[in-house]
Amino acid sequence: MTTATSVTTTSLQDRLDTYWSGRAVEYHAHQVSGARAAIDRELWTSVFTTSLEGCGVDKAGALDILDVGTGSGYLASLLTDAGHHVTGVDHSPGMVAAAHAAHPDLRVLIGDAHAPGIPASSLDAVVNRYVLWTLPDPVAAARAWRTLLRPGGTVVAVDATWFPHGVDPAMKVPSADGEDAFVRTYDPATLGALPLGTAASMEDFAEVFRVAGFTDVTVQSLPQVAELDRRFGVAPGHESRPHFVVTARCP
Incomplete structure (x- = not known):
């Protein structure tokens, strides 16, 4: 796992929050519209419900779940519809x-x-999607999540190796702050301050949870995402990248 360069966490988080607030409306619209939307929802329902099987000691049915970096609530909504009790948190006001x-x-x-x-030992699961790569301190975050889980609780995290070679300066992403807002935000200094910002292997993401004290850490590739990318295309400005799901158990 790479080591972050020296950028103050407060100023870095402010930059990230500002970008994602400006991106929020377009980000949500992309997830819920178009020919791919219903298929994506079915896919992510399957990935997360399968990964959560066996989660929650002596508990059947609805789980108490925290969706970290919930964004516009896509994953929280999906898991709520699956019958769980879900709280979403995000640092971006937008x-x-x-x-x-x-x-x-x-x-x-x-x-x-x-x-x-969130109160300690109050959750059966912590979930997130596309969050780990942009955390200033993913190990510290994972350690915090572990304190929130009941014994036997599970983390399920989906991500991808988005920018192993850095961000293409020509990348354009729709945002209220301009199509160049992503490039301006995720410049080399910002990526250098994000330990997983330029990660090249899914094992780098799994290692976060091992270091944070989780057990039964597994990582599984999700080739079905690449197939949907091939059929329907990707989000504006992005390219298809290998996706994976990491699961880890609270001892």
């Missing part, structure tokens, strides 16, 4: 506002992935 607008019945709060503000 994303939380988008989640409230799209899913008014969801419990979505402003919260830091590194310190979500």
